[in-house]
Amino acid sequence: MPKSQFVDPVEVRKKGKITFKDIPVNQYDKTVEEEKENYTTEDFLRIYRDMAIIREFETMMNLIKTTGEYNGVPYNHPGPAHLSIGQEAAAVGQAYLLDIDDFIFGSHRSHGEILAKGLSAIHKLPDEELMKIMKEFRNGLILKIVEKYSAAESVKELAINFLIYGAMAEIFARETGFQAGLGGSMHAFFTPFGIYPNNAIVGGSADIAVGAALYKKVNKKKGIVIANIGDGALGCGPVWEALCMAAMDQYKKLWEGEFKGGLPFILNVFNNHYGMGGQTRGETMGYDMLARVGAGVNPEQMHAERIDGYNPLAVIDAIRRKKKILLEDKDGPVLLDTVTYRYSGHSPSDASSYRTKEEIDAWMAHDPMITFRKQLVDASVAPDKTFDEIIDKARDLITKQLKISIDDSISPRMDLNKDPQAISKLMFSNEKIEKMEDRDCDVLMPKEENPQWKRVQKKERFGLDKDGKPVSKNRVYQLRDGLFEALIDKFYTDPTLIAYGEENRDWGGAFAVYRGLTESLPYHRLFNSPISEGAIVGSAVGYALCGGRVVVELMYADFLGRAGDEVFNQLAKWQAMSAGQLKMPVVLRISVGSKYGAQHSQDWTSLVAHIPGLKCVFPATPYDAKGLLNSALSGTDPVIFFESQRIYDIGELFHKEGVPEGYYEIPIGEPDIKKEGKDITILTIGATLYRALEAAKILEEKYGLSAEIIDARSIVPFNYEKVIESVKKTGRILLTSDACERGSHLKDMAQTISELAFDYLDAPPVVVGSRNWITPAHELEEYFFPQPEWMIDAIHEKILPLPGHVPATNFTKQEMLRINKLGI
């Protein structure tokens, strides 16, 4: 809500109407003859060659899947194959004008796009550069194979072999594939050619690609970004969110100087008319023509256009015009509705029961492999037999590469017997990079002049005064100040760092963590996003995998569901699916609420902990908050940074020296003993630390037991050594957090502790979590969230009967059986 823009009641209440410009539909009508001035014979033939290679590649895949053999080479491929036979002209047309600075992101059906973009890049790149790329990629692993087995006569031919082999080996899950076989058919990519990850989640690339466009814009990188998705993906919420985020007014209205202007982003829909078996036009969607959707997004109507994907020249023409809009006019984003058709099914198991043979035959009659060839022959570009030669050559290329890519001696799979850690070591990059780029940071004032920074410096950095009394909330350095210091420090260190989310600018974040950052940072480094949690996280994924560092925020853990795919499938997985080629320096701040009922008070750390590939922390003190955020912001892994709204204003009570003014890191994964004791260990996650301290006091004063309190601080990774050490000493452990007890990550920890310290345990580890209910109103929360008394009761009932203790809550075995039986 920038104050610079006035919401004028007179204006907004005025009578009027919205008018639309016409949206062009297949307006391209030039003949090959007419286009001869723009294309040489070689160009025309190269377009056809690229289409032929893709057609042959996909035909090979289809035959391997359906007949177990291609051109006399038998092979069984059990993995996926979503083929684009019929869509070649659209892919080649799109790639024709793109260079390696232009990024494409794709879908599950993107073999054709990868090959088209790669072939286009190979054509444009000078030989030396091609060789350099091939030599550097995976230390020349693929290059050595194709040099040995392909007998290429030129660098370009070698590079084509390299491209085909790398993609094929990847699809066949070979260690020699582009991503060492960890991506596979639906995820292959090759960033040196501007080919970015393809996504098996329908529409998954849309918001990621927006983040990539954001990266280009904020960091002044060359090129445009295209998200290639299918028409079925228009039904996905995150795709709509991506459109909203790509079309935010602020790019043109609020961002300043050279940053002013629309995102260099094209949402290109390869519209083959089917989302699996659902017919988008006429059955599952209502847009009639997909290009119409642009009219609903912004006044520019996203420069939307339907183009004929069965004519490669029409697609090239469109890309030429749209590139100008994006780069010269700075008037993105763009929506392209590229009409095409796939002859093969959704996948080999698809019997095409949803369409008629007549329809397929009719499209086959329009097949560009035939019609474009005829046009070229008719226009005397080349004699007919030239095209036969091109096709034969393509078949030869594919056959040779198939042979070597399925040969186990040349193209082995990852050997997990020899190296059992081969995949696990790719789950995190675990690097420490202070700044992602070395240049000046765009800021509006020196850090020392920032008013909030100055305010924070005056605060008391330890929460207790000389007499051990708590320092007043107004004077004490709070947990939110720790977060602020870490953030502002990084904003002045890493020029690529940006932060966005809901209410991040001006408001300062819903919980005032960003208060004062607006004063220091221009719009392009700190901005408000639409209420699009999916796109907030998805775009952060795209921003980071391009090479930037980003902090995004979900405000409440309860909103995690809105960003489910982006957190669980994208953020978590791309480092490992890329075999370590991509880094993911994203900090996702998530606040755990209370007081606001069932949809604003949930601790969902357990959901995050369950998904491999995410680091997860939950500091509970200012010292830990600053140190852990510093670590998260200097790492290269995605960190889900949980915070509790109960304790944003808490002072530091444990680190006697107070929170240091300078930079320090607390390693992610190390729990911390907050209070030493000898009779029982209490392990806490998040804000329950303070309730455990109260319980410890009761244990001490009433029952003469001394409790050792360990604050987990991190959830993933987690070093159990300290906890086991403590359990060996005390023999007893209670674990507590605000997460609902069933399926709580604490149960996982309890189980691990049981295994690691079984012989030392005097009782099973006991978990005290929240009830398996909805969170009730604030006034009833004491019946829902763990209370100190519950901890005492649980200890009495399950661990160590306490003399004279009369439990107020029910932790008996009968109760456990009952609530589990009822699922409550």
Added chain:
Amino acid sequence: MATPVIMPRQGNTVESCILTEWFVKKGDKVKEGDLLFSYETDKAAFEEESKVNGTVLEIFFSEGDDIPVLTNVCVIGEEGEDITPFIPNGGSEQKAEEQVKTQEQVVEETGHSEQKLPEETQSQADSDEVFISPRARNLAEKIGADIRFATPTGPDGRIIERDIRKLQQEGHLVTAGAKEAYLNLDQPLQGSGLGGRVATADLNRPAVSFAASEEKTSAALEYEDVKLSNIRKVIAKTMHESLSQMAQLTLNTSFDATEILNVRKKFKANAEKMGLANITINDILLYAVSRILPMHKDLNAHFLGDSIRYFENVHMGVAVDTERGLMVPTLFNANLKSLNQIAIETKELAKACQKGTINPDNLKGGTFTVTNLGALGIESFTPVINPPQTAILGVNTTEQKFREKDGVIEPYISMSLSLTFDHRAVDGAPAARFLRDLKESLENFTVLLAK
């Protein structure tokens, strides 16, 4: 409407009773007052009469079952009536709640702010299995503790670390060398090693006796295995605990019984006329002890480990020999009662014990015990203290002794006393002073009566 018959609660602390015998079977017609079944607690036996006329519709338990009190045992009513509402455990939740409630009530009623830890939790106590935490087991192994002596205080009757620590304090230990063989023995045995540890030397003793019994078995079945009665079990446990946990020693003395024998004769002669009960020598001893004890509080006390509880009044345990075994009913406030009252009440208590109708609440709460083996001709013995009491007085037989008085040797009737006391609570001299005072008061009993 059918009527359920519950297992009565005999005394506040009784949690369950064993059904010993059925006098009726399912389908029998019964009248009000007919005996239905007999049952016993660990301390006494009872019989249950029918309170209604009708047919025994269902019997829920068999002889020998240990039945929680207030549980339905059988149902009496008209034939064809629905008995399902009375099936025990049908509403186990409700019962659990009830139990919790009763516990709370007990706490409230007795006004104790401290809830006593369960001596042994019921749920797993029935089973022979030992439930022990890994940590407790490891500790037991390490220090050589015999977990069979451990009293579980963990959840669900689990032996936990602190129970093994207690064993360590009490000395139920075995040396590493003897451990394996020892733990394979059928019965625990007392150790002679350091700190009472069972050593390898101790192991040979039972081994010999086993060998002997084996020889006999091969010849013929010359023995009978009889399961321990509940009372026997309690006696075994209490006596063993007493000897294994306390520092007991016995002082013997004797006194001139001439006076009390004379006094007793007078009582007997005037009993009818004065309306006196049959006052025995034992009653006279109880009377004397009850008057002397308040001056020796160390002996009228409970030793509680880290504290000693001294009692103002004397609650006299009186050992009674019964068919079931030794029982010790309590004569509450004996120091406030007349000799005649003591005589009457002691006889009533003894009779109830012999009949097995003694209220279990009268079998505890004693602060000192008197046991009399004089009638059986015993001249001296070492009575065993009833924990947590600190002493017990054994009364022996009378015998003729001789003494020199004014140069003349004269005979007199002597009686001897054996006082066992817990040296943890009382030292030798105070115990001896008690005996001296008691002896003086008995030799001058009429003076004591006048007090």
